[in-house]
Amino acid sequence: MAVYIAAKMADTSEVRVDQLEQISGGASRQTYRFRLLYKERRQDQERRLILRRDPSQSLLDTDRKIEFTAYKAFFGTDVPVPEVLWLEDDPSHLGSPFFISVEMSGLETAPSRMLMEPYASHHQELAEQKWSILGTIASKDPSKLGLVGPMEWIEPDQCWKHELDYWEGVLDSDELIPQPIIRAAIRWLRRNPPPPAQKVSVVHGDYRTGNFLFDQQGRIHGILDWELAHLGDPLEDLGWSLNRVWCWAQDDRRGGLLPREQAVAIWCRASGLKADPDALHWWELFATVKGQAIWVSSAHAWETGENKDPILVLASWGLMNSQDRAVLELMGHLG
Amino acid sequence: MRPAVNVVCQRMAQDLVERVIPAISPVYHQGTIGMIASILAAVGEEWDRAASRRIEENQSLRDLFRKAAPLVNKPTLSRRLRELAEAGDEDLRVSALEGNNCALRAALIDLHAHIESQPGPDAREIEDAIWKELVASTERRKFSTAQF
Numbered sequence: 191m192a193v194y195i196a197a198k199m200a201d202t203s204e205v206r207v208d209q210l211e212q213i214s215g216g217a218s219r220q221t222y223r224f225r226l227l228y229k230e231r232r233q234d235q236e237r238r239l240i241l242r243r244d245p246s247q248s249l250l251d252t253d254r255k256i257e258f259t260a261y262k263a264f265f266g267t268d269v270p271v272p273e274v275l276w277l278e279d280d281p282s283h284l285g286s287p288f289f290i291s292v293e294m295s296g297l298e299t300a301p302s303r304m305l306m307e308p309y310a311s312h313h314q315e316l317a318e319q320k321w322s323i324l325g326t327i328a329s330k331d332p333s334k335l336g337l338v339g340p341m342e343w344i345e346p347d348q349c350w351k352h353e354l355d356y357w358e359g360v361l362d363s364d365e366l367i368p369q370p371i372i373r374a375a376i377r378w379l380r381r382n383p384p385p386p387a388q389k390v391s392v393v394h395g396d397y398r399t400g401n402f403l404f405d406q407q408g409r410i411h412g413i414l415d416w417e418l419a420h421l422g423d424p425l426e427d428l429g430w431s432l433n434r435v436w437c438w439a440q441d442d443r444r445g446g447l448l449p450r451e452q453a454v455a456i457w458c459r460a461s462g463l464k465a466d467p468d469a470l471h472w473w474e475l476f477a478t479v480k481g482q483a484i485w486v487s488s489a490h491a492w493e494t495g496e497n498k499d500p501i502l503v504l505a506s507w508g509l510m511n512s513q514d515r516a517v518l519e520l521m522g523h524l525g
Numbered sequence: 526m527r528p529a530v531n532v533v534c535q536r537m538a539q540d541l542v543e544r545v546i547p548a549i550s551p552v553y554h555q556g557t558i559g560m561i562a563s564i565l566a567a568v569g570e571e572w573d574r575a576a577s578r579r580i581e582e583n584q585s586l587r588d589l590f591r592k593a594a595p596l597v598n599k600p601t602l603s604r605r606l607r608e609l610a611e612a613g614d615e616d617l618r619v620s621a622l623e624g625n626n627c628a629l630r631a632a633l634i635d636l637h638a639h640i641e642s643q644p645g646p647d648a649r650e651i652e653d654a655i656w657k658e659l660v661a662s663t664e665r666r667k668f669s670t671a672q673f
Contacts, residue, residue, distance in 0.1 A: 212553040367623075368630040371659050374637055434673040500560040507567050511666040512673040518663065523656045 191241070194283045195226060195290070198276055202228045202235075214300075217488065217499045218417055219254075220245055223293055238293040240272070244286040245497060253417070255279075256341060258289045260392070260416035263335040269326055272412050294412045297403035301438040301446055304399060312408025317447035318456060319410040320402065324431060325460025327413075328391045328424035337392055341421045347386035349423040354379055354476060360483040364490035371514040372482045375475055378521065384472035387423035388463055395419050397427045398436045399445035428457050428465060429473030434516035435481055435509050471520065478517045485510045534569025538562040567668055578665040579622035583614055585658055586629040593636055593651045596643070602635055633658075 196205035205228040215221025222241040229235065244254060254277065261274040277289040303309060304316070332338050344352055358376055361369065395418025403412040431445060432453060438446030444453050454465050489506035491497040518524040541562035546555045590606040597603040609632055614622055633655065640651050 211551050214553060214556050367627050368634055370630050370634045370637060371663070373634045374659070377638060377641065437672045440672055500557060500564060503564050504560050507564070508668065508671065511663055511668070512671050514659075515663045515667075515673055518656075518660055523660055525660075 191224070191284060192226075194278070195276075196228075199228065202230050204229045215242065216415060217491075217497060217501050217505075218245075219243060238295055239275070240291045240293045241284075241288055242291070243284060243288040254287055254289060256419055257415075257417040259337065259340040260394075260419040261291065263337050263392075264327075264413075267330075269323055269330075270410065270412050271416075272414070294403050297405055297411055299400060299403055299414065301399045301436075304404070305439055305446060308406045309404065309408065312406075313443075313447045315408035316404055316410065317445070317453065319408075320399070320445065320447065321431070321453045321456035322460040323402075323410060323413060324394070324397055324427055325457045325463075327394060327397075328389075328427065328457070328461040328463055330392060332390065332392050332421055335392065338421070341392070341419065344390060344421050345386075346388075346390055346423070349387045349390070349426070350379075350384050350472070350476070353422060353426060354479065357476075357480045357483040360487055361479075364483075364487045366486070366489055366493060369482060369486070369514075371517050372479055375479055375517045375521065379472065379476060379479065382472065384423070384425075384469040385466065387425070389424065390421050391424040393420050393422040393424065393426050395427070395430075397431050398433070399438060399447065400436075423473065424461065424463060425465065425470055425473040426476070428454065429470060429475075429477040430480065432474055433477045433481055433513075434519065435512045475517065475520045478513050478520065481516075482510065482513045485513060531569040531572045534565045534572065538566040538569065541565070563670070566670070570668055574665075575619045576617060576622060579619065579626050580614055580617075582662060582665060583622065583625050583629055585661065586626075586633060587612070589651075589654055589658055590629075590632065590636070592654070593640065596647050596651060597636065597639060598643075599639060602632075602639060605632055606636060 191210075192205050192207045195207070196202065199205065205226070207224050207226055210222055210224040212220065212222050219242045222243070224239055224241065226237045226239050227234070242254070242257075258274055258277040261271050264271045265273050272291045272294050274289060274291040278284075279287045281287055298304065298309065304313075309316075332341065354376070361372065361376075394413065394416060396415050397413070401413065401415045402410050403414065404410050432450055436445050437443060442449060444450050447453075454470070457463075458465055485506045488502040489510075492499070492502040492506070515524065539562075541558055546558050546562075549555055549558065587610045590610040594603050594606040594610065597606060609629055612625070614625055616622075637652070637655050640648050640655065
């Protein structure tokens with residue numbers, strides 16, 4: 191890695207890497223933190239960096255270029271993200287493609303930590319920022335961010351169909367056991383399509399508690415995991431963020447933070463967009479299909495040996511049934 | 526088998542969390558052991574109910590198919606439902622029960638899709654019964670640690 195980075199950094203010498211340590215970063219990429227040491231104009235320099243490397247088989251076939259491009263597009267805007275430095279597709283350097291970013295140190299991501307003090311006292315502030323930032327993402331013009339091109343353009347009336355077709359396809363290919371509840375949801379979604387998107391925006395794709403960095407004062411410093419980012423209906427992200435499986439506090443608070451209606455109101459204020467109740471209901475139900483497709487895919491990847499990370503077992507065992515119950519609730523069958 | 530399997534799993538999970546995790550580094554491996562402990566706890570919870578929940582569900586689905594089959598106007602589906610309704614769970618190994626459960630739930634998807642397209646109160650009655658069975662299926666599978 192030091193050899194690779196040295197070639198990227200002109201006017202530096204004695205480039206070294208130490209304190210390399212794997213950290214939790216989801217099942218789709220191997221994530222490591224490390225310290226970069228080098229000399230620049232004869233002065234010792236040090237940087238804390240993050241390496242995100244593709245495993246031999248990712249949980250989902252996500253595009254690291256999309257993720258890298260999204261980070262680059264939002265860096266320096268009012269959507270906080272870590273700075274990304276280098277993207278490498280050539281597997282000869284580190285065994286598989288990777289990218290390197292700057293580490294934002296001393297921050298938390300884990301939902302379990304967020305439920306404990308000192309973070310628990312700051313849920314209102316965290317929630318305000320969480321859904322405001324999501325609204326800000328939705329309010330941006332993707333072409334001004336330079337993301338139309340790197341991300342495939344989609345017409346407003348095709349957003350729902352494109353996503354539903356894709357995730358139903360994942361279920362079709364990876365399903366290990368029949369899923370009668372999610373199949374009923376898919377039939378309902380196709381019979382009752384939503385209106386065209388009020389605008390086509392950047393959709394983060396996995397915007398939830400667990401995918402942002404926060405501090406002990408309840409401030410959010412970085413939105414992470416853009417690997418499912420795409421252009422689409424901004425209600426898709428809002429629906430995903432409200433998914434019942436992210437109710438980490440085992441109550442009705444979305445993302446473990448606050449009630450659904452309040453989250454929606456914050457998002458509307460920040461985005462300047464409307465959350466039509468019927469359209470949002472469609473996207474919330476869609477989120478259950480997408481979620482179930484991911485858990486089904488996790489089970490498939492682990493059982494076939496493509497990826498042996500125990501998080502895949504935990505995700506599929508822990509979340510599949512909750513996801514089914516979310517369908518039942520949204521379709522009015524859960525009493 | 527004593528100590529009981531579910532108790533063994535629960536206590537070993539507890540041991541991993543309380544004794545093993547604090548003694549290992551780096552943090553990433555602590556996280557991995559934590560996940561394995563959670564999986565072990567889930568195995569313990571599932572162990573005791575694994576056969577009973579499948580037998581209960583398979584029987585419930587067969588009862589539903591017996592009631593629905595005469596209302597299904599697609600001959601192949603109607604025949605399939607009758608055949609599944611007449612079968613039983615002779616082999617009580619969990620893998621065999623799971624195999625029967627998969628066959629029944631695959632047929633349930635087809636029945637549900639068919640009945641949704643049919644008019645009339647009889648179809649609605651079957652549809653309601655299907656949703657009730659689906660709600661019951663999630664209660665049977667629920668883990669005590671589930672978020673929802």
